[in-house]
Amino acid sequence: MVVGGFFGDEGKGRVVAYLALRRNIRLAIRCGAINAGHTVVYGGRTWRLRSVPSAFVNPSVELGIAAGGLVKVDVLYKEIEETGCAGRLCVDERAGVIEEEHALRERSSDYLAKTVGSTLQGVGEAMVDRVRRVLRLARDVPELKSYLCDLSGIANEYLDEGHEVLIEGTQGTFLSLYHGTYPYVTSRDTTASAFLSEVGVGPKRVGDVIVVFKSYVTRVGAGPLRGEMSFEEAARLGWAEYGTVTGRPRRVAPFDFELARRAVVLNSATAAAITKVDALFPEVRGLRDPSKLPRRVKDWVEQVESVLKVPVLMLGTGEEVEDAVYLGEEE
Numbered sequence: 001m002v003v004g005g006f007f008g009d010e011g012k013g014r015v016v017a018y019l020a021l022r023r024n025i026r027l028a029i030r031c032g033a034i035n036a037g038h039t040v041v042y043g044g045r046t047w048r049l050r051s052v053p054s055a056f057v058n059p060s061v062e063l064g065i066a067a068g069g070l071v072k073v074d075v076l077y078k079e080i081e082e083t084g085c086a087g088r089l090c091v092d093e094r095a096g097v098i099e100e101e102h103a104l105r106e107r108s109s110d111y112l113a114k115t116v117g118s119t120l121q122g123v124g125e126a127m128v129d130r131v132r133r134v135l136r137l138a139r140d141v142p143e144l145k146s147y148l149c150d151l152s153g154i155a156n157e158y159l160d161e162g163h164e165v166l167i168e169g170t171q172g173t174f175l176s177l178y179h180g181t182y183p184y185v186t187s188r189d190t191t192a193s194a195f196l197s198e199v200g201v202g203p204k205r206v207g208d209v210i211v212v213f214k215s216y217v218t219r220v221g222a223g224p225l226r227g228e229m230s231f232e233e234a235a236r237l238g239w240a241e242y243g244t245v246t247g248r249p250r251r252v253a254p255f256d257f258e259l260a261r262r263a264v265v266l267n268s269a270t271a272a273a274i275t276k277v278d279a280l281f282p283e284v285r286g287l288r289d290p291s292k293l294p295r296r297v298k299d300w301v302e303q304v305e306s307v308l309k310v311p312v313l314m315l316g317t318g319e320e321v322e323d324a325v326y327l328g329e330e331e
């Protein structure tokens with residue numbers, strides 16, 4: 001499982017894509033919904049995915065969308081076309097469907113727009129309808145017919161057969177409806193346990209939980225952000241970013257060790273991945289060889305490991321999926 005450790009936008013997409021290329025994964029499953037954008041830069045191309053799993057970069061990986069996830073038909077179709085994954089993607093027949101009406105309802109809410117800072121993609125309103133038991137599911141939508149499957153059944157079967165299944169979580173631990181900075185949170189739990197439930201796989205089946213952090217913290221929308229700096233200061237440090245889905249400038253703060261440790265605990269993480277290490281240490285930009293890691297970067301990684309109490313599995317050193325230093329054991 002791969003989950004976000006801060007407020008989303010940690011770079012889960014690139015971590016998932018990297019693992020999909022490196023490990024022998026049979027099936028990768030995307031959870032969550034279209035408010036979460038995962039960016040993948042591979043072979044000189046950039047994809048901003050809101051539905052299709054980032055593991056698509058490896059053509060031998062089968063792809064799925066979880067029962068607890070929500071799709072929007074137009075967004076899904078566009079991404080299937082962009083990624084060319086039609087022949088190997090399926091949508092759990094129990095996944096929820098977001099309609100235009102849900103986004104309209106969110107856009108008419110001053111509270112969501114101004115107080116929470118929602119992405120206004122209709123995700124929360126679709127969740128409301130699901131709880132009210134009036135939401136259409138994937139199985140009710142004729143356009144999705146050729147993609148439907150019993151994904152939890154397939155995932156459990158593959159696990160029984162000894163295959164690796166990768167679950168791609170969305171957003172970040174502190175945007176969780178339960179464990180985040182309520183009410184400045186998203187409309188679902190975003191910790192590892194929740195994503196297992198979204199897929200329909202039990203906790204005893206989990207091998208690794210990799211929690212992804214960025215070398216600094218960003219957050220879009222409202223809510224507390226310890227150590228927040230001005231956007232000008234962030235730009236000076238090379239940490240200025242804009243939201244994948246909304247295009248809004250992200251709020252920025254330095255790496256927060258205490259928050260990161262809490263994320264490790266909430267997700268019972270077995271390892272961490274840290275992205276954008278080149279933003280903190282420009283000398284590692286594009287580095288892939290672990291033996292060339294400078295001393296001061298090693299020291300920082302050791303400091304992170306001692307606070308987090310889990311090993312750091314990989315470091316992102318550039319935009320390209322393969323710009324990464326792998327610190328785990330060779331398979």
Ligand code: IMP
Nearest residue numbers: 008035036037117118119185186220221
């Ligand atoms: P909503 O889930 O679109 O209603 O947004 C609720 C809060 O979660 C807002 O602060 C959003 O900016 C934030 N949020 C939702 N999805 C993501 C994401 O994928 N990355 C970062 N922030 C997100």
